[in-house]
Amino acid sequence: MSASQPxxxxxxDIEIQLLLEAVxxxxxxxxxxxxQASLKRRILERVRAEGVQTVSAFQDRVLHEEACxxxxxxxxxxxxxxxxxxxxxxxxxxxxxxxxxxxxxxxxIWHAGCSTGEEVYSMAILLQEENLYHKCRVYATDMSADVxxxxxxxxxxxxxxxxxxxxxxxxGGTREFSDYYTAHYDHVIxxxxxxxxxxxxxxxLVTDGSFNEFHVxxxxxxxxxxxxxxxxxxxxxxxxxxxxxxxxxxGNKESLRFTPFEDGYDALxxxxxxYRKVR
Amino acid sequence: MMxxxxxxxADGGIVCVGASAxxxxxxxxxxxxxxxxxALPLVIxxxxxxxxxxxxxxxxxxxSRRPLDEPEDKEEIAPGRVYLAPRDYHLLIERDGFAxxxxxxxxxxxxxxxxxxxxxADCYGAGVVGxxxxxxxxxxxxxxxxxxxxxxxxxxxxxxxxxxxSMPTAALAAIATGGGVDHVLPLSGIAPLLSQxxxxxxxGASYGM
Numbered sequence: 001m002s003a004s005q006p007x008x009x010x011x012x013d014i015e016i017q018l019l020l021e022a023v024x025x026x027x028x029x030x031x032x033x034x035x036q037a038s039l040k041r042r043i044l045e046r047v048r049a050e051g052v053q054t055v056s057a058f059q060d061r062v063l064h065e066e067a068c069x070x071x072x073x074x075x076x077x078x079x080x081x082x083x084x085x086x087x088x089x090x091x092x093x094x095x096x097x098x099x100x101x102x103x104x105x106x107x108x109i110w111h112a113g114c115s116t117g118e119e120v121y122s123m124a125i126l127l128q129e130e131n132l133y134h135k136c137r138v139y140a141t142d143m144s145a146d147v148x149x150x151x152x153x154x155x156x157x158x159x160x161x162x163x164x165x166x167x168x169x170x171x172g173g174t175r176e177f178s179d180y181y182t183a184h185y186d187h188v189i190x191x192x193x194x195x196x197x198x199x200x201x202x203x204x205l206v207t208d209g210s211f212n213e214f215h216v217x218x219x220x221x222x223x224x225x226x227x228x229x230x231x232x233x234x235x236x237x238x239x240x241x242x243x244x245x246x247x248x249x250x251g252n253k254e255s256l257r258f259t260p261f262e263d264g265y266d267a268l269x270x271x272x273x274x275y276r277k278v279r
Numbered sequence: 280m281m282x283x284x285x286x287x288x289a290d291g292g293i294v295c296v297g298a299s300a301x302x303x304x305x306x307x308x309x310x311x312x313x314x315x316x317x318a319l320p321l322v323i324x325x326x327x328x329x330x331x332x333x334x335x336x337x338x339x340x341x342x343s344r345r346p347l348d349e350p351e352d353k354e355e356i357a358p359g360r361v362y363l364a365p366r367d368y369h370l371l372i373e374r375d376g377f378a379x380x381x382x383x384x385x386x387x388x389x390x391x392x393x394x395x396x397x398x399x400a401d402c403y404g405a406g407v408v409g410x411x412x413x414x415x416x417x418x419x420x421x422x423x424x425x426x427x428x429x430x431x432x433x434x435x436x437x438x439x440x441x442x443x444x445s446m447p448t449a450a451l452a453a454i455a456t457g458g459g460v461d462h463v464l465p466l467s468g469i470a471p472l473l474s475q476x477x478x479x480x481x482x483g484a485s486y487g488m
Contacts, residue, residue, distance in 0.1 A: 037371035
């Protein structure tokens with residue numbers, strides 16, 4: 001027996017491919033090398049939310065109503081994340097990376113695909129506590145202007161703070177987490193000092209090139225949304241944007257294996273996915 | 280453009296198992312009872328805490344007769360291996376391997392059983408064997424129905440024998456309209472059945488036999 005997709009699914013996959021081609025040709029946004037399964041889930045959610053019956057009908061609306069495109073872009077660029085996600089990553093960063101950063105007069109850090117900023121504020125807190133933030137220049141980029149705006153504001157829901165506090169403590173935080181924000185009704189605003197040295201700007205990892213050389217590049221759980229071919233290209237971009245002995249951090253279930261630049265790095269901490277460019 | 284054609288379709292078979300409350304004990308038994316030459320990939324979503332430690336994988340490895348690991352993003356799906364969805368990611372199936380996602384909770388869960396089942400159905404179609412075990416919510420019900428729709432085989436742990444019956448019960452209800460479950464079994468019957476199906480699917484035989 002040959003196990004195969006039902007015809008309806010084959011058709012759906014074709015329609016999705018056409019949609020992505022159309023969005024690229026007409027609007028210039030390139031999702032063609034995004035990882036298929038999660039992309040399809042998000043597109044189908046959008047199709048349902050727009051109340052149309054097929055991906056082809058959705059494509060019609062996307063092409064003829066720009067607001068519909070904007071809704072699609074937002075859906076494709078929202079990442080769910082939390083502050084101090086994987087606290088052991090931050091522990092290891094404190095222990096292994098911070099001593100290296102102390103040796104530089106200025107430290108340039110790139111949060112590539114910063115989403116709504118949780119990682120940016122987490123790292124800023126860590127660097128302030130380590131008395132390093134003042135000499136850091138932080139670049140937080142994302143492909144979506146809407147998402148960047150949220151990141152710049154530093155506003156998060158109050159309900160998330162319990163989880164974030166627990167993560168912060170597990171990450172080796174040395175103060176009261178609530179010192180870092182002020183609460184207003186159902187949301188909190190993080191202290192402006194935590195973004196004083198940060199620049200939030202648009203950058204698309206798929207289409208844009210390198211724009212600086214960094215001592216630290218964090219790209220955690222961003223490339224999981226790309227297919228293998230696109231991942232290779234982004235790895236090249238990141239490798240070329242790192243100074244020699246610069247530090248690269250990825251998500252705890254991501255891998256450098258089988259990427260062309262695998263040999264360019266030594267593992268600083270394999271468990272927490274922190275690597276140093278050595279070649 | 281996707282290399283190799285327009286669709287994300289994979290040949291062969293894949294076994295997908297979903298478990299929630301009570302799942303640990305159930306998986307211990309299931310994994311220990313698989314035959315040594317189990318020849319399909321077996322992918323498990325066990326609901327687990329977002330911040331829990333790495334211990335679940337090590338724990339289940341002790342019981343599993345086949346090699347068991349948490350896959351990394353884009354890792355290939357190898358026959359005869361057991362894969363456990365890592366904490367705080369959705370585990371999805373693609374033609375060329377696994378894909379991880381940090382998307383929103385689905386049925387209050389990440390990893391979600393529906394996410395695994397639906398992506399497997401999409402990709403492997405009639406080659407999927409979907410199994411829903413004990414649990415206290417409804418994750419997996421919709422996914423199991425999808426597997427059924429796409430021609431796969433569906434197995435549900437008998438609610439009467441499950442530590443938490445509501446998840447298998449919800450799964451049975453969800454596929455009732457689509458032709459019903461293929462097998463409702465106590466745990467002890469599931470592993471031998473999986474071994475049998477794995478033998479058939481990996482030899483390319485038809486389900487109808």
